[in-house]
Amino acid sequence: MNICIVGCGLIGRKRLQSLQSEHQLVAAADTLLERATALVGDRSGVMITADWQAAVSMPEVEAVIVATTNQCLAPIALRAVQAGKHVLVEKPAARLLAELEPVLSASREHQVCVRVGFNHRFHPAVQKAREIFESGALGPLMFIRGRYGHGGRLGYEKEWRADPHSSGGGELLDQGVHLIDLARWFLGDFQYVSGHLATYFWNMPMEDNAFLLLRTEHDRAAWLHASCTEWKNLFSFEIYGRNGKLHIEGLGGSYGMEQLKYYRMLPEMGPPETSAWEYPGTDPSWHREFEAFVAAIRGARNSTATLEDARAALKIVHQIYQGARR
Numbered sequence: 001m002n003i004c005i006v007g008c009g010l011i012g013r014k015r016l017q018s019l020q021s022e023h024q025l026v027a028a029a030d031t032l033l034e035r036a037t038a039l040v041g042d043r044s045g046v047m048i049t050a051d052w053q054a055a056v057s058m059p060e061v062e063a064v065i066v067a068t069t070n071q072c073l074a075p076i077a078l079r080a081v082q083a084g085k086h087v088l089v090e091k092p093a094a095r096l097l098a099e100l101e102p103v104l105s106a107s108r109e110h111q112v113c114v115r116v117g118f119n120h121r122f123h124p125a126v127q128k129a130r131e132i133f134e135s136g137a138l139g140p141l142m143f144i145r146g147r148y149g150h151g152g153r154l155g156y157e158k159e160w161r162a163d164p165h166s167s168g169g170g171e172l173l174d175q176g177v178h179l180i181d182l183a184r185w186f187l188g189d190f191q192y193v194s195g196h197l198a199t200y201f202w203n204m205p206m207e208d209n210a211f212l213l214l215r216t217e218h219d220r221a222a223w224l225h226a227s228c229t230e231w232k233n234l235f236s237f238e239i240y241g242r243n244g245k246l247h248i249e250g251l252g253g254s255y256g257m258e259q260l261k262y263y264r265m266l267p268e269m270g271p272p273e274t275s276a277w278e279y280p281g282t283d284p285s286w287h288r289e290f291e292a293f294v295a296a297i298r299g300a301r302n303s304t305a306t307l308e309d310a311r312a313a314l315k316i317v318h319q320i321y322q323g324a325r326r
């Protein structure tokens with residue numbers, strides 16, 4: 001496919017690196033032209049522009065990757081859909097539910113494929129956990145416990161994530177939506193939502209910690225904590241069934257080597273039988289997600305997150321923020 005990337009920063013570069021040779025970059029748009037130029041590098045015949053509307057409207061563009069800050073995600077995705085393009089938009093896909101609804105309506109009207117960049121679904125440990133879960137080996141699920149956090153950096157409170165207009169929210173909307181999406185992917189929809197938001201350290205008008213308790217109609221629970229005062233980067237996601245437990249740790253890099261442990265409960269109880277998988281090396285989730293996006297365009301049903309998935313996550317975020325304001 002011919003690809004247009006809008007937003008040529010860190011995530012835009014990750015998305016470009018995820019493209020295999022059969023896909024071609026034909027346009028790169030960014031408000032900073034030097035960033036788009038750096039992304040394109042020595043590739044020839046690529047349109048470099050600060051005018052993202054012109055880029056997504058190019059007749060030769062077949063799919064648009066939207067990798068901007070949060071306030072631009074929904075407007076750019078909407079314009080690309082209206083131009084008849086397939087879209088892969090980064091999470092959370094919008095700052096608010098109200099921003100996402102027009103994109104959802106337009107995708108139905110124009111019959112294009114829109115997927116949301118919840119790339120954590122495609123980490124190998126998560127995919128292996130999903131395989132074990134779908135086999136039924138865990139038995140009925142009981143609850144999930146998830147923690148995700150980083151320690152920020154000097155000047156973090158002055159970056160775009162600390163600006164309410166640019167981000168739309170704090171740590172809940174940043175790393176928290178990944179936890180919400182994964183918990184919902186395993187447990188199903190949540191009917192009861194409660195939480196606590198706090199700003200403990202960073203001098204910014206949004207939360208630097210989010211604590212959530214989510215429950216399904218059948219009282220299966222997810223206890224989630226997203227933090228940017230973790231100091232040592234951390235990812236931990238535990239899935240508890242009646243017959244065993246799955247524990248995913250690490251995402252590679254500063255989060256530590258990605259690994260999965262499966263604790264299988266024995267009939268006589270006592271210490272469980274343990275299996276472990278380790279996934280060293282580079283993070284393959286970006287490449288796997290893009291290939292699944294291409295397959296979804298061709299009609300495959302797979303693990304890619306839909307606009308409905310993004311809407312479900314944003315609905316929970318909205319409820320937590322509403323409760324905090326009250």
